[in-house]
Amino acid sequence: MTSTTVPPASSGFSQRAMGFTLAALGAILFSGKAIVVKFTYAYGVDAVTLIAFRMLFSLPFFALIALDQARRARRGQLPVLTAGERGRVVVLGLLGYYLSSFLDFLGLRYISVGLERLxxxxxxxxxxxxxAFWLKRAIARSQWVALALSYAGVVLVFAHDLSQSAGDAVWLGAGFVFASALTYALYLIGSGELVKRVGSTRLTAYAMTVSSIACLVQFFVLHPVSALLQPMGFYGLSLIHATVNTVLPVFMIMAAVSRIGAPLAAQLGMLGPVSVLFLAYWFLGEPVTSWQLAGTGLVLAGVFALTAKSRASAKPRNAPA
Known part of the structure; x- marks a missing residue:
């Protein structure tokens, strides 16, 4: 008699399917934060309060991971960070998770969820x-086409929102969110080399902890302690924002990267802008128009072309750095 064994391909397929599922759900949950932000603004709070409570509730999760990573480093299981690397982690945390999130929340007060996500x-x-401009790297013709598609899509949705709302508000909100995208792009560039040595889990935990502390300091500088007293509904939304839309998708995407690699996980992140259009329609009553669908399609086509090119030129990666 021959023994029955599970074919290795079956296990590989299940891991790949799980990676696809985690990446897709992570992208949808993370994009859904804009819906929760819109609901939370109904309580009359400002962006400082909103982001402070988000970080207050998510801080314990990231702080525990950061402490565990620091303990492993002291035991010699992980590289010990140099003073320069610790300084870079602080700067990246302030740039990528504090400033970028704060600007995003400011913008969401003025523009639609669909435009914000695009x-x-x-x-x-x-x-x-x-x-390209900083490191003097040439941009290929196909990349210029991808850029043109992406920005044409945003202009299309922006023009649509401009025709439906007060012009000044849309310009202001779009400006804040674009600044958010810019600061996050700087975070991605700055973290490129550091993540290879520190690891994505460790860097995220450290950066989020730094960001959380910065948000809380900002809150107590600008608001009295009594501002911590809010309606129960506000606490509930903040808890959802911190766990379902922040902590959970972060770990989902990390787990997905370990199964299917970072480039493919990033491409599945394109489900975010599509899903948020329908989530905004369902929860907020924001209309899904042909202009928005066309603009979303152009943006996704452009970003897909860029990430596909990067994926083709990158080495295969089966685990996070």
Whole structure:
């Protein structure tokens, strides 16, 4: 008699399917934060309060991971960070998770969820442009086409929102969100080399902890302690924002990267802008128009072309750095 064994391909397929599922759900949950932000603004709070409570509730999760990573480093299981690397982690935390999130929340007060998500999705194009002009790297013709598609899509949705709302508000909100995308692009560029040595889990935990502390300091500088007292509904939304839309998708995407690699996980992140259009329609009553669908299609086509090119030129990666 021959023993029955599970074919290795079956296990590989299940791991790949799990990676696809985690990446897709992570992208949808992360994009859904804009819906929760819109609901939370109904309580009359400002962006400082909103982001402070998000970080207050998510801080314990990231702090525990950061402490565990620091303990492993002290035991010699992980590289010990130099003073320069610790300084870079602080700067990246302030830039990528504090300033970028704060600007995004400011913008969401003025523009639709669909437009906000599309503008944020321009981060890969901004990374390309910054590295091209800063590091003097040539941009291929196909990349210029991809850039043109992406920005044409955003202009299309922006023009639609401009015709439906007060012009000044749309300009202001779009400006804040574009600045958010720009600061996050700078974070991605700055973290490129550091993540290879520190690791994505460790860097994220450290950067999020730094960002959380910065948000709380900002809150107590600008608001009295009594501002911590808010309606129960506000606490509930903040808890959802911190766990379902922040902590959970971060770990989902990390787990997905370990199964299917970073480039493919990033491409599945394109589900975010599509899903948020329908989530905004369902929860907020924002209309899904042909203009928005066309603009979203152009942005996704452009970003897909850029990430596909990067994936083709990158080495295969089966685990996070």
């Amino acid at each position: 503008i944020l999705f321009l981060s890969p194009t901004l990374v390309l442009l910054i590295t």
